[in-house]
Amino acid sequence: MAKHWTSLVLVVVISALFSTTPQAQNQPMPPKAPLLDQPPVLNRVFPPALTTGKTSSLELRGTGVENPLEMLASRKGFGFKIIPQEILPPAAKPGSRPATQPMNQPSRLVGRVEATSPITAGDEMVELRVLTAGGLSNSRKILLTSLSVVEEKEPNNDPESAHKLNLNQIAAGVISSTTDVDYYQFEGSKGQRLLAWLGTATIDSRLPGAVEIIGPDNRVLAQARDRVDSDTVLDLRLPTDGTYKARIFGFGHVESGPDAFYLLRLGESPVIDSVHPLVQSPSGGDCLVFGHGLPGGTPVPGRKDGLEQAKLILRPVSEESTPATAVDNPNGLLPLKPFRFAGGPAIWLPVSDKITMEPDDKSDNNSPDKATPILVPAVVSARLEKPGDRDFFRFDAKKGEPLSIELLGDRVGTRLDFVLSLKSDDDKNTQEFDDGPEALHPQWFFNRTDDPTLRFTPPRDGTYRLSVSARDVNLGGSPQQVYALRVGPPRPDFRLVTIDPTTQGGIPRLKPGTALSFLVLAERLGGFDAPIEVRIDRLPSGTRALPCQIPAGQKGAWLTLIGEQGMTEAAWPLNVTGSAKPAAGANTIERQARHAAPAYPSTQQVNNPQPVRMEHDLLVATSPNPPLLTLTPDQTTIKLTQGDRATVKFTVKKPQGMTGQGQVTLMETQNQPDPPVRVSNGNNGQVTIQADKDSLEFQLEGRNNARAQVLHLVPRFTITAQEDDPDNKGRRRQVVRMENGPPIEVTLLPKRPLQPTLTSQTIRAKGGEKGTVTIRLNRQGFYGPVRLVCAEFGLDTTVQPDLDEAPLELSIPQNARPGGKPLVIQATCEALPGHTVNQELRLQFNLVSPMARPR
Ligand SMILES: [Ca+2]
Ligand SMILES: [Ca+2]
Ligand SMILES: [Ca+2]
Ligand SMILES: [Ca+2]
Structure with missing residues (x-):
């Protein structure tokens, strides 16, 4: 059997989601003079395939890739030799180099690398990237193959x-x-x-x-x-x-x-489309494989595209012989494990040791009365095997015990728009559930799928019937359309993704006195709502990460890495880890973040999701050299109240003899939906600094309804500079340079943290007595303690963090008469640890004589 099977089973793709342990990739490299001092953008590595165990020449095309210092691979075993520009044939040289190229029209430059590829067991995808003086490029995938x-x-x-x-x-x-x-x-x-x-x-x-x-x-x-x-x-x-x-x-x-x-x-190389059953027992076994060119394959009846099926034996691949690209339960639903057919590639499939199979074609489950019984918790492996197919399952559930029903189909490459519906035997109503949850980020991580999930709490003990079908099942139902279903108690959990929504995947070099920021997004599963602490394990030497927490119920937070002293010339994989307690008293769970980056560099289009894919690691390059351009803010901490404005001024220092117009952006404010802090001058958070100026101002505005929070804004300076050419005395050259600055800490506080109401507002008392009203504090996005003081009624009490309702004991003055009484309270709210906001609360209660007849 040939070794070059192609697997279309997209389990491989989702196994790339939310997994992996980056390998240490910390290699020193020689310094070299840059022409383009900004992160390179790699448009193409050509050819995008290498024969295993051979040495071949690779052409790099993109922006700033012509002088690579190093080539980095996501897999061990490669040898790379950089071919210097001097010995490249003239056509490949950057002869028409953009001395006057505008910044937004990058030239396509060429670099060359000689690659010696490792010998592999089967075809493999590998990510390559380029390290230059300006930083790290985006990654490009190539195929390692046994074919020429x-x-x-x-x-x-x-x-x-x-x-x-x-x-x-x-x-x-x-x-x-x-x-x-x-x-x-x-x-x-x-x-x-x-x-x-x-x-x-x-x-x-x-x-x-x-x-x-x-x-x-x-x-x-x-x-x-x-x-x-x-x-x-x-x-x-x-x-x-x-x-x-x-x-x-x-x-x-x-x-x-x-x-x-x-x-x-x-x-004639085999192509695998799908495997039935989709869910495997850990020891593998007999399977029905769908695809093309399969050994012993026979045509699938009714298909005109040559799709065939074959009975093959699937065996688990021993863990040690496969690359470390998966962790337990990567999709939050079922763990994935690698399997292989004789001579085939590794395929990652969900596993369970307790699988319920839907009955075979002869005994149908197409109506509620023929529902397949399942015992909760259950893992079901099934198919929508013919046009119009609908699968019913029934299970018993207990009143008040929440259940989670999740389907895995679209995410493993089954192209159907699945839909679930659920009905209790004791109820007429049917509930229907379509697509999965909202996307994590509308532009940079549009992860919505057609896989429905549903959480429900049974209103009564009894039998429930669940049906699985697809909106397009009349056309799309076919024997290879596999899916898995899990019905069981919700398992609160989360997955983390890091992205850099400011570049096309390239990351500038971290230098002393500069910072880098990544947006950490949390996919919350099984009703998980708790705050997540985010940290970086094994920080690059000479760097420090600022504290980072994704607050309860929120989708993400920015993680900032600062360059200090003692940094080296190296590329580092960042291990970003989140830890959280799913519920009070529960054990802490830890999840490692995966990095996602644009699948290919392209112009950003607002409102259009950028195609992104998971990368093998998140790499950053550090340098001990101070930045050539420095940005010094006039203040490093700013306190801002919702709706208010603040001005921060940056002084810019360029090297002697460098001129040119530049742009500064605050990374966290650009291209973000509803950033908590907005730049009100400039264009999309970008402010221009004229060639003859050495300072610029940012007008910051706190969003009216933004949560109370501390955030860090990292400035990024890009300049198209004229400078003396060190290689040609007396001549000038044009260079595009990019450099980050130090972060500014913004403490964003609510303007009116409380919306108070009295939920009980009548006191029956005489003057000189005490009485109680109940206050409800609608907190505008903060959780700290609130002190309430009112001298007139002898009130001085503190409402504990997180509590929304509290009794207020009021001392009624001796001479008080019955009737409506204004209650004016001075509230001091700890909106953030160490930061208080004062607010006057104006309320009213009714003082009623104890003698009065209750109405
Ligand atoms: Ca042609
Ligand atoms: Ca062609
Ligand atoms: Ca079926
Ligand atoms: Ca059916």
Whole structure:
């Protein structure tokens, strides 16, 4: 069996979500003079495939990648040799280098690296990135394969100039303009099975791939295009002996350029689509595998796309032989474990030692009376195996004991819009549940899925019937449409994701006196609502992380890393960990964050989610050198009240002889939905500093309804600078430089922290007696203690943190007469530890004579 199976089972993709332990990657590197002193943007590593155990040349294309100091891989075993610019052929040199290139139109520069790849057990995806003096680039994925890799040879735009390709060879190509098409030709024989795989989404390409197979008679025999975020597969039998052609192009001819690249394989290599049962026992076993080119495969009845099924034995892959890319329970639903068919690649599948299978095709569960019984807690492995399929399950539940029902389908690559409905046998109403929860970040982590989840508390003891179907089941029901279901008590838990929403994945170098910020997002599962403490384990030497907490019920917080003294020239994986107690008295749980970054660099579009993917690690590069540009704020701590404004002034210091216009942004305020602090001057949080000025001002405004909080704002300075060229005496050159500054701490306080009401407001007492009213404090986003003082009625009491209601004992003055009495209370609220806000509360109570008849 060939080793180059392609797995479309997207379990591999979700196993990449929320997992991994970064490996130490702390290597020293030689210093070198930068041309572009900002994080490089890597648009393409070409070819995006390497043959295992061989040395090949890789071309790097992007911005600021022409002088790499180092190449970093997410996998051990690579050897990289940087090819100096001087020995590159003239065409590849940055000859027309952008001495006057505007900043927002970065040039496409070229770097070259010689890569020696490790020998692997099967095909593997690896992330590569470039480290330059300006920082770390975004990562690009490449395929490590046992097959040989060839690059396309242009011109190949017509059938006559088609590039000759052997079967089971991999061609790497680029759709370099919207009119570019790439022809390949191969020899085929009558009755031969041909599987064409066009790899795009899995290697971070922007190309909407499309492929056509053209017969010896020049007729198009078959065509296919990719689906959203997946590769293209074509499966056909060749009708005759002869020379065939494959035509590759961008679907719709809209996307092209350096990041519209692809891999093409023509041959018979198996492609796995899905595995039934989806949920495996830890020891594996017999499975029904769906895909193309499977050993012993037979056509799936009724399918016209060549989909076939095969009975194969799935065996667990011993943990030590697989890379550390998973932790227990990565999707918060079921743990994933690696399995393998004889000769196949590792596939990550959910496991459980107690699985309920839906009955086979013959005994249907398509109506409530034929519901499959399940015993809660239950893990079900099932399929929507034919058009219109609907699966019913029934279980007994106890009144008041909450249950969580979660479905795993869309997230493992089953393309159906699942829907759940639930009905009690003792009730007429049916509740329906569609898509999963709200996205964590509308632009940078749009993680909503079509997998429904539901939490419910049974209103009574009894039998409940649950149905699983899909909105598109009439078209999409098919034997490979697998899903898993968990019904059981809610398990409060969380997953963390770090993102840097200010760049296209590149991260500037952390230097003494500067800071970096990451947004840490929390996906809260099973009703988990508690605060999460976030920390960085094993900090890079010479750095310090500021305290970070995601408050109760909130989606995220910024994590700030500060460069101090004793830093080294190195790239470090950051271990960001969150810890929380799901409930009072529960054990602390800890989860390691995964880093997400743009799948490919692109221009930011507000309101459009950026395609992002999980990266193997979050890396930062540090440097002992002081920043070339410094930003010094006139104040490092600011107290701001909701709705109020404050001005912070930065003094900018540039090296002698450097001129140019620059921009400063406060990272945490840019491109964020409802930031707690907004920059009211400038453009989208960005303020321009003219070439002849050495200072600039930010007008900060606290959002009216923002929570009380302490936040840190990290300034980022980008300048298109003119400076003396050290290589050409007496001449000037243009350099784009980016440098961060030190953070400013903003304490944001509520203006009127309390909305008070009296929930009991009548006192029956005479003058000189005491009486009690009850106050309700609607807290505007803070939890600290509140002191309430009113001299007139002898009140001086403190409402404890978190309490919203308290009795107030009032001393009625001797001469008080019955009737409405104004109650004016001076409230002192500890809105944040060490920060109080005063507020006058004006209320009214009724004083009633004890003699009066109650109404
Ligand atoms: Ca081409
Ligand atoms: Ca071409
Ligand atoms: Ca079914
Ligand atoms: Ca059914």
